[in-house]
Amino acid sequence: MSIVLASSSPRRRELLERAGVVFEVVVSPAEEIHDAGMKPHLLCELNATLKAAAVAETRPDATVIGSDTLVFIDDMPLGKPADMDQAREMLRRLSGRTHQVCTGVCVIHPGGGKNVFHDLTDVTFRQLDDATIENYFSKVNPLDKAGAYGIQECGEMIVSEISGSFENVMGLPVAKVVEALE
DSSP states (O other): OOEEEOOOOHHHHHHHHHTTOOOEEOOOOOOOOOOTTSOHHHHHHHHHHHHHHHHHHHOTTSEEEEEEEEEEETTEEEOOOSSHHHHHHHHHHHTTSEEEEEEEEEEEOTTSOEEEEEEEEEEEEOOOOHHHHHHHHHHSOGGGSGGGOOTTTTGGGTEEEEESOHHHHHTOOHHHHHHHHO
């Protein structure tokens, strides 16, 4: 059985490889929906389904995994920042607070069967001053990360506590994905 990851994310690739999953990458051409009015988990699941479905059309022989991760605070999504100013603003907003990271996943099997699910993790940030934010950005590029941070890259500088799956915050709830593949 061929397995295809419909994502260009190096973090998702790393997580699946660590889990021993043999797969290939086909980047999805699907356009994500950005609708702050939707419930967070529904938005992530919808975007994951759009990504997986776009690749499944070209690879009906394969099991396709689509995924979408967003950071939410006060039920408002924080996607990838457009620039460094927006990244700074995101970390200031997250400073000293607990927010949620939601990853939606869609696994489409050959023949059309699918599993759609999500995982939620609570992440609490330390109090961040401007110097800490600049120091963090000197070590980590925030522009390709939802919420302008990566938990796996110097996360200890900004995060004080995680309640839930660390892998989910990285971008893929691997245990749930492996279960859906079985």
